[in-house]
Amino acid sequence: MNVEILGLIAGALTAVASMPQLIKVIKTKNVEDISWLMLVILISGLSLWVWYGFEQDELPIILSNAFAVLVNITLLICYLIFREK
């Protein structure tokens, strides 16, 4: 398989992976079982992957991780809003 396409598929999957979690949190407004520490470490790591992608000039890495950063920041904001419930 073309490695660029492989990277784009891999990136698309890891980028959208948090979407079902975000949708579930928005629907149920329950975040009790979710680890905020996971979200913080994940956002830090994904941001560094974006930087790595720029250094290596690899578009699949930049795009997928940038999208995942946005989704997980949204998830963290939802966590902060709903945790008081």
Next chain:
Amino acid sequence: MNVEILGLIAGALTAVASMPQLIKVIKTKNVEDISWLMLVILISGLSLWVWYGFEQDELPIILSNAFAVLVNITLLICYLIFREK
């Protein structure tokens, strides 16, 4: 910053990100608010990243994603065990 070191730090962060979630699930035995679909998509995507890492011969990508696959498979197994609760 050396790009290899940047990748290793990014990889270490995204690899360990799911650990606090796994520890929380094992402690509380509650998985109600976690999306199983997220775990399935994530495991698929991370596995493809391992493949991509081999194709590109990039050790940070291989190591971090392989570790993350293991953690998330464990999380999925915990989900399946505890969801009946």
